[in-house]
Amino acid sequence: MTLFRNLAAAAALLAMAAAPAAAQEKVRIGTEGAYPPFNELTSDGQLVGFDIDIAKALCEEMQVECEFVTQDWDGIIPALLAGKYDAIVASMSITEERKQQVDFTDRYYTSPVAFMAAKDSDITEVTPEALAGKSVGAQSSTISGNHLQDAYGESDVRLYPTQDEANADLEAGRLDAVLVDKFVGQEWIDSAGAECCTFVGEDITDTAVVGEGIGIALRQDDDELREKINAAITAIRENGTYKEINDKYFDFDVYGE
Incomplete structure (x- = not known):
């Protein structure tokens, strides 16, 4: 035992x-x-x-x-x-x-953020004044979406659950521009958006907008x-x-x- x-x-x-x-x-x-x-x-x-x-x-x-x-x-x-x-x-x-x-x-x-628009768009400047009256989109609850709401009050701001949905409306002509993380936008422009769209204006790099x-x-x-x-x-x-x-x-x- x-x-x-x-x-x-x-x-x-x-x-x-x-x-x-x-x-x-x-x-x-x-x-x-x-x-x-x-x-x-x-x-x-x-x-x-x-x-x-x-x-x-x-x-x-x-x-x-x-x-x-x-x-x-x-x-x-x-x-x-x-x-x-x-x-x-x-x-x-x-x-x-x-x-x-x-x-x-x-x-x-x-990553900076940047605006995308149709290749035949007349948009060259992306200041709030330049985009007044334009329809602009972004994914909701992102720094891009927040910046549009904060600074682009004279534009028709539209927010989307996903980036893909914002991109689809831009490609279909239902938006004049989309604000997006530059690297994510580049991925889309290099693939699905290659025929329709390009970046316009200057990248936004201000830490007050894009964070740290x-x-x-x-x-x-x-x-x-x-x-x-x-x-x-x-x-x-x-x-x-x-x-x-x-x-x-x-x-x-x-x-x-």
Whole structure:
């Protein structure tokens, strides 16, 4: 009986020692899945894109398991706050308005916004005065949509649930111009929008409009996860992983100065 108890105790100790090594922390990541080339769903339901590859690289660096959750853009912050996932990796700009609700990691890329219009459009200037009376569109709850609402009150501002819907109305001639993340717009112009549309006017790079770069949003009390992700961003920038992902999607450095 004593031998049996000793063997049972030894087995229990071995199981306890092995458990932490077998277990792996899981980080649930919210993303939209409708914002190519940064995040999108393929025809067979796979999430792909720059955001997705960056998130996977960060999880690998942190030695945690990634679990992706798709969420419509308009509800992406409320779902984070409700605990549906732990972090948003969805090309979200770091802005003062959003900081009232969530915390952000360091940026993982930088992007201006720009106007697109039909190739035969007479639009050359994109100031609020120049676009007065014009129909202008953007995806809702984005820095582009917010900027149109804030600064283009003399225009017919139309907001859309997804970028694809705004692009479709521009292509169909139902909009005079669309304000969009420059890199996302370039992806569309190079593919579906190649026949119809082009960029017009100057890029908008003012940080008061575009924010401090693109970061990963977290709940405001999650300091430990923020510090881990920041360390992982630094690591993949230094070890070449970031450049490898960058070069898969772009022929220039999206990180910025």
